[in-house]
Amino acid sequence: MVRKYKKKWYLRTAFSQISIINYKMSKNIVLKRGLDIPISGSAGLYVSKSMVPAVVAVCPDGVRGLLPRLLVKEGDRVLCGSPVIADKKNPDIILTAPASGTVKEVVRGEKRKLLAILIQTDPEQEYAGIDTADVKSALLSSGLWTLLTQRPYGVLADPSVTPKGIFVSAFNSAPLAADYEFTLGKEVNAIQKGIDALATLAPVHVSLDASVKDSAFAGLTGCTIHRFQGKHPAGNVGVQISHISPIMKGETVWTLTLNGLAAIGRLFLTGKVNVRRKVAVGGPAAIQPSYVDTLPGTPVKEFAPFYGNSSADEVRIISGDVLSGRCVGMNGYLGRDDDQVTIIREGTDKELLGWIRPFRFNQFSTDHSYFSWLLPRKRYDMDTNLHGGPRPFLMNDNYYSKVLPMDIYPVYLAKACLAGDIEKMEKFGIYEVLPEDLATCEFVDPSKNYIQDYIAKGIDLMLKEMA
Amino acid sequence: MNKIFEKGGKLYWLHSTVDAFETFLHVPGTVTLKGSHVRDAIDLKRLLILVVIAAAPAALFGMWNVGYQHGLAMGQTGVHILEYFWFGFLKVLPLYIVSYVVGLAIEFASSQIRGEEVSEGYLVSGFFIPLIVPVDIPLWMLALAVAFAVIFGKEVFGGTGMNIWNPALLTRAFLFFSYPNYMSGSDCWIAFKKGETAVADAFTGATPLALDGPAQYGTGFWDLFIGTVPGSVGETSVIAILLGACLLLWTGIASWKIMCGSIAGALLVGWIGNVAGITDIPCYMQLLYGGFAFGTVFMATDPVTSCQTETGKWIYGILIGMLCITVRLFNPGYAEGMMLAILLMNTFAPLIDNCVTSVHISRREKKFKTA
Numbered sequence: 001m002v003r004k005y006k007k008k009w010y011l012r013t014a015f016s017q018i019s020i021i022n023y024k025m026s027k028n029i030v031l032k033r034g035l036d037i038p039i040s041g042s043a044g045l046y047v048s049k050s051m052v053p054a055v056v057a058v059c060p061d062g063v064r065g066l067l068p069r070l071l072v073k074e075g076d077r078v079l080c081g082s083p084v085i086a087d088k089k090n091p092d093i094i095l096t097a098p099a100s101g102t103v104k105e106v107v108r109g110e111k112r113k114l115l116a117i118l119i120q121t122d123p124e125q126e127y128a129g130i131d132t133a134d135v136k137s138a139l140l141s142s143g144l145w146t147l148l149t150q151r152p153y154g155v156l157a158d159p160s161v162t163p164k165g166i167f168v169s170a171f172n173s174a175p176l177a178a179d180y181e182f183t184l185g186k187e188v189n190a191i192q193k194g195i196d197a198l199a200t201l202a203p204v205h206v207s208l209d210a211s212v213k214d215s216a217f218a219g220l221t222g223c224t225i226h227r228f229q230g231k232h233p234a235g236n237v238g239v240q241i242s243h244i245s246p247i248m249k250g251e252t253v254w255t256l257t258l259n260g261l262a263a264i265g266r267l268f269l270t271g272k273v274n275v276r277r278k279v280a281v282g283g284p285a286a287i288q289p290s291y292v293d294t295l296p297g298t299p300v301k302e303f304a305p306f307y308g309n310s311s312a313d314e315v316r317i318i319s320g321d322v323l324s325g326r327c328v329g330m331n332g333y334l335g336r337d338d339d340q341v342t343i344i345r346e347g348t349d350k351e352l353l354g355w356i357r358p359f360r361f362n363q364f365s366t367d368h369s370y371f372s373w374l375l376p377r378k379r380y381d382m383d384t385n386l387h388g389g390p391r392p393f394l395m396n397d398n399y400y401s402k403v404l405p406m407d408i409y410p411v412y413l414a415k416a417c418l419a420g421d422i423e424k425m426e427k428f429g430i431y432e433v434l435p436e437d438l439a440t441c442e443f444v445d446p447s448k449n450y451i452q453d454y455i456a457k458g459i460d461l462m463l464k465e466m467a
Numbered sequence: 468m469n470k471i472f473e474k475g476g477k478l479y480w481l482h483s484t485v486d487a488f489e490t491f492l493h494v495p496g497t498v499t500l501k502g503s504h505v506r507d508a509i510d511l512k513r514l515l516i517l518v519v520i521a522a523a524p525a526a527l528f529g530m531w532n533v534g535y536q537h538g539l540a541m542g543q544t545g546v547h548i549l550e551y552f553w554f555g556f557l558k559v560l561p562l563y564i565v566s567y568v569v570g571l572a573i574e575f576a577s578s579q580i581r582g583e584e585v586s587e588g589y590l591v592s593g594f595f596i597p598l599i600v601p602v603d604i605p606l607w608m609l610a611l612a613v614a615f616a617v618i619f620g621k622e623v624f625g626g627t628g629m630n631i632w633n634p635a636l637l638t639r640a641f642l643f644f645s646y647p648n649y650m651s652g653s654d655c656w657i658a659f660k661k662g663e664t665a666v667a668d669a670f671t672g673a674t675p676l677a678l679d680g681p682a683q684y685g686t687g688f689w690d691l692f693i694g695t696v697p698g699s700v701g702e703t704s705v706i707a708i709l710l711g712a713c714l715l716l717w718t719g720i721a722s723w724k725i726m727c728g729s730i731a732g733a734l735l736v737g738w739i740g741n742v743a744g745i746t747d748i749p750c751y752m753q754l755l756y757g758g759f760a761f762g763t764v765f766m767a768t769d770p771v772t773s774c775q776t777e778t779g780k781w782i783y784g785i786l787i788g789m790l791c792i793t794v795r796l797f798n799p800g801y802a803e804g805m806m807l808a809i810l811l812m813n814t815f816a817p818l819i820d821n822c823v824t825s826v827h828i829s830r831r832e833k834k835f836k837t838a
Contacts, residue, residue, distance in 0.1 A: 039505065246834070316504060323503045344505065346498055354494035355512040363508035368718045369517050370508060384498040388510025389490055389584045392628030395514070396722065397775045407831060411775065412824060427828045435502070442503040446511050447628070452502035 028210045029243050031230030031405035035440045037175045038364060038372075039322060040379035041343075043280040043289040045182045049305075050293035052125065056099050057107075057116040057297040057333040058084050063146050065155035065463075066093070068114045076103045081128035081142055081273030084117050092159060096143030098275050098295045100126040116297075116333065127272040135197045139264065142273050147260035147337070150252055151238070152431035153459050157254050163202045165245060166254045168195075168261050170217040171209035171228075173235030174321035176289075178280035178339045180258050183291065185216035187262050194265030195223045202254065207240045230405055232323075238437040242406045247431045259339050279334065281306050283322065283343040284381040285315045292341075298334045300341075307343050316384055318342040323439035324452060347385025355388070363387070366403070366444050391447040400451075403440040408432065410441045414451050417458025422465055425458050434459070483578040487585035511587055517718055518591045521711035522765055526598055528707040529700035530555035533602050536657045536697050555602075559700055562597035565606050569613045570596075577622040588627025588634075588771075589617070595635035595765060598701025599758065599806075600642060603657070604649055612641040632813045633772045636806050643806070657697055691755035702761040705754075712764040721768035724777065728784020729763040729791075730754060736792040745796050753792050762791070762805035772813040776823040783819055787812045 060068035067088035078084060078097040087093040101121040109115045132138040136159060139145040148157035148166075157163075171180055184191065195204050199222050208215050210227035218225070226244055228234045237255045247253055256264075259277045266274045275296055282289035286306045294302070300317050307315050311330075318325040319335040322342045326335060334341065354360065364372050364380040372378070393411055400410040408429035416424035435452035442451040478485075489495065490512075499506060534551030538544075570593045578585040596613060616637035621630040643650045690696055694704025702708075715721035737750030754760065767773060767787050774783040787808045794804025 037505065246831075316498075318504055322505050325504070327501075327504065342504075348496040348498060350496045351494040353492065355510055356516060360508060365508040367507065367509040367514070369513055382505040384504050385494070385506070386497045386499050387494060387506050387508050388512065389495065389497070391511050391584075391586055392626065394511060394588070394628045394771055395720075396770050396773075396780075398722075398777055399719070399770075407834075409776070409824060409827070428824075429831070439503050443505065444507045444509070446507070446509045446514055448506065448510065450500070450502045 028227045028229055030210075031228060031234045031239070031243070033402055033405040034173075034231030034234055035366060035403040035444065036173070036231045037323070037382075037440075037443065038377075038379050039175045039284060039344075039382045041283045041286050041289050041381075042176050043178070043282040043286075043291055045179065046290055047278060047293050048288065048290035051298075051302065052099060052121055052123075053294060053298045053302045055104060055118050055120055055299055056097075056101075056295050057118050057299065058095055058097060059116045059297065059333060059336065060085050060095060060114055062336040063095070063156055064149075064153075066095075066146070068095075070106065070114060070117070072103050072117065074103050074106060077101075078103060078119060079126050079128040081130060083141075083143065084119075085114070087156070090159070092140045093145055093156065094140070094143050095146055096128075096273055098273075098297055127274075130267060130271055130273065132268050132271055135200050135268075138267065139197075142267050144260070144264050144267055144273065144275075147263065148254045148256055150254055151241070151434070152247055152252070153463055154434040155463070158252075161252055163252045163254045166198050166202050166204045166256060167207070167237050167241050167244070168204065168223075168256050168258060169207045169235050169237040169240055170215070170258050171207070171212065171235045173209075173230075173232035174323060174340075175232065176280065176282040176340065176342055177235070177321055178278065178291070181212060181216055183278035183280075183339065184258055184262055187265070188216055188219070190262045190265030190269055191217065191258070192220055192222070192265065193268045194261040194263075195220060197264060197268045198256075198261070199223065205240075205244055207235075207237070207244075209235070233437055233440060234405060236437050238432065238434050239405055242432050246407075249426065249431060251431075257337050257339070260337065277339045279339050279341060281341045281343070283318075283341075284383070285310065285345045286343040294334070296334055296336045296338070300328055300330055300332045300334070303341055303343075306341070313348075314346060316344050316346055318344070322382070323443060324436035345381070345383040347383030349385070351385075367446070386448050388446065388448050390449065393445075393449065394447050395445075399446075400441040400444065403444055404438065406432065406437065410438055410451070413458075414438070414441075414449070414454045417454045417461075420458075420461055422462065425462065430455075430458055430462060480579060483583065483585050484575050487575065487578075490584070512590075514718075514720055515587050515591050517714065518720060518765070519594045521714040522594060522598065522701065524707035524710045525701040525704060525761065525765075526559075526594070527552075528694055528704040529598060529702075530559050532694060532703055533558050533700060535695060540657050555700075558602050559597055561606055562600065562602070562604070562609060562700075563593075565609050566596040566613055567593045569610045570617050573614060573617045573622065574626075577618075577626065581626065583626070586627035588621075592617075592634040592638075595701070596638050599635060599639050599699045599761065599766075601649060602700055604642065608642060608646055608649065609638075612638045612645070615641045628771055630771060631817075632810055633766055633769050636766055636810055636813075639806055640810055688752070688755070691752070699758065699761075702758040705760045708760045708764050715764065715768065720770070721764065722770075722773065722780050722784075724780040725768045725773055725784035725787075726763055728781045728786075729767055729788040732785035732788025732790075733759060733792045734788070735785075736789045736796070740792065740796045753795070756795075757803045758805040759791060762809055763788070766805075766809050767812070772816060774816045774823075775820050776827075779816070779819045779823045782823075783812055783816055786815075 060066055068085045069088045071086055072084045080100045081096045083094040084097050085095040097119055099121040101119045104120040105118040107116040130142045150157040198204050204223035206223045207226045207228050210229035233239045263275045278291045278293050281292055287308055316327050319328045320338045397409050397411040404410050413428040416428050435455040438451050531552045533555030538546050570589045574589045575585055616634045620632050620634045620637040624630050692705045696703050716723050733753050734750050737753035740746045741750055774780045790808035791804040
């Protein structure tokens with residue numbers, strides 16, 4: 001049934017929109033290194049539920065570099081697109097409500113840190129009017145500006161700089177990721193509008209998956225189209241930038257998810273803030289994995305049908321993909337930029353003599369000391385077990401770089417970050433990466449290091465030193 | 468784990484030891500804390516036990532050969548293969564016990580001092596050490612050498628993964644420089660029982676390398692290839708070592724670049740030496756003598772102490788091969804150069820890596836400027 005749908009939809013949109021010129025301009029970039037993690041539970045290509053959750057949360061935590069200042073108080077009425085949080089450093093940058101309703105609660109943590117603003121939603125959504133005459137001010141006043149991420153360091157985009165480009169990845173290679181062809185294939189008009197708007201700020205680059213024939217996004221104009229072929233992290237925008245136009249010291253680029261681009265497009269099409277998206281809910285522990293049409297900030301409890309009666313000790317709920325998503329817990333919320341929820345079992349079981357067994361057919365390993373290479377099509381019910389104890393780096397750099405399609409030495413970079421050596425971090429390419437780009441290295445690491453955490457700490461140090 | 472072993476508990480000083488045995492028995496139920504929520508099933512225990520399995524053929528053959536060489540020296544004939552093996556096994560077993568007891572005790576203690584889990588690195592080093600020492604080495608000497616190598620070669624740098632030199636080779640180097648009488652000459656490579664001396668006529672127990680040129684020729688290609696010659700326990704049989712090499716290369720633990728580089732370097736210098744008339748040994752025979760094969764396959768490829776970068780591995784491997792044969796050709800006092808070649812290149816590996824990464828960095832900068 002799914003296949004049929006795809007075919008029909010190709011006929012409907014793709015052929016009508018292919019622009020020959022753009023197609024010729026683009027070149028195929030083949031990335032040989034990488035790793036597609038064969039985890040089970042990919043979401044079926046249908047929307048099982050479409051909802052406006054009773055409560056949505058606006059969490060300032062997901063935006064790196066934002067110092068939140070509260071603009072609303074409990075009991076205030078907000079419209080979809082009304083400001084709720086402003087940045088203390090730059091008051092023009094605001095976060096807006098994704099739905100209309102009443103502010104129910106302001107959740108604070110230790111030292112009164114602002115964690116979330118909960119909004120009780122209206123049954124009928126009302127939208128705040130946004131003036132779309134000027135692109136930059138429209139983005140700022142709609143709160144959609146915060147969808148832009150600035151690299152290096154992956155921080156909130158600074159409106160006063162002009163980046164050398166705005167990069168969007170139109171495919172997702174992460175394990176169990178949402179298929180953009182399905183979720184956004186029908187919104188090519190909005191995406192095109194978004195590109196047209198952003199192109200007034202900086203040149204826009206869109207990367208397509210070369211292995212998808214007749215992609216719905218192949219016909220986009222006003223941007224440079226690149227085609228990537230390869231395993232994860234080929235779909236990561238950081239990896240793509242490093243092959244299109246690597247970031248040098250002193251340069252900045254902005255990146256955006258395709259969902260963000262579609263939301264920006266909708267703003268310029270309709271004048272309304274509409275950040276709805278189709279979220280892929282999947283994972284080995286998910287019941288009937290499928291898509292849910294909802295808002296960012298949806299409480300995890302709304303996804304209860306997918307994890308049933310399991311408790312927080314039994315399953316882990318991840319907003320994002322299994323490699324670099326956040327564990328949000330049963331009381332958490334879908335992240336601002338996430339269009340994926342992954343549900344996996346907590347792997348607290350002890351496995352007797354597991355490490356020395358010749359065969360462990362239910363465990364996946366890239367290493368040839370196991371036999372996963374014999375079963376290339378098998379999908380594994382992976383859990384959160386670490387499969388070993390933390391050790392210092394022992395294997396060579398090559399063991400890690402074979403799953404990283406970038407021109408960097410991952411172990412040298414991770415060690416430079418561990419040592420807090422800024423000069424070496426610069427030399428080994430800290431400007432080019434965000435933690436998510438090295439996720440596959442962390443996955444294969446037999447020494448069980450938290451490489452993404454090392455990189456994140458390195459970036460924090462760079463931010464502190466550069467400030 | 469029982470609470471008394473946890474921090475603040477009465478037996479906390481045993482924490483690392485208990486933890487080591489517990490994780491030896493089963494993969495712990497530890498879950499990922501952040502970052503990648505799922506992990507590859509591989510861990511260091513698995514990788515390192517594979518190295519031990521790879522070295523097992525060499526060790527088993529070596530035990531048999533210890534018995535066989537003893538039989539030759541005593542002029543025995545018609546002895547069953549298992550009797551030879553049993554003799555060798557009883558000779559080598561004490562070496563293993565000493566190697567593991569001393570090495571692991573230090574490893575456990577230092578892990579506890581650092582408050583870390585016990586690393587499985589010594590599993591491999593401890594397996595190699597008896598294979599690269601003379602079989603009749605006094606056990607107290609071995610214990611001293613192991614203690615030196617583990618403490619000063621590894622723990623002072625921060626344990627497995629941080630060491631500069633291969634701990635097994637450091638043990639051998641310690642023995643070689645401290646007790647040279649036991650490490651060279653013609654007596655040390657054959658196991659004798661107390662009071663025994665060689666009785667066979669014209670028997671010489673020297674390794675082929677310790678003999679003069681013409682006598683060396685007397686040891687044929689196939690004797691060397693199969694390994695029925697005197698030598699350190701594990702180093703004699705090239706064919707058993709090749710079996711291990713296949714496993715290491717298939718699993719990717721050892722780098723084929725280092726192995727190939729080392730062989731190429733040895734052939735080159737061996738050939739030059741032959742052509743220039745320094746030696747009349749054909750260059751390919753150099754690959755079969757002494758510890759070259761064992762060193763190339765198991766010692767030079769140690770991922771911790773070898774070069775990290777791919778280009779560096781070629782340079783590192785080639786230099787090891789060249790240095791080894793150079794020492795053989797030009798040092799009449801000590802005919803075996805593999806140990807010194809590897810230890811020297813261990814020392815220079817970070818420098819080679821530094822050069823390779825510097826080139827990489829400057830190439831990146833240039834690429835960015837043109838991009």
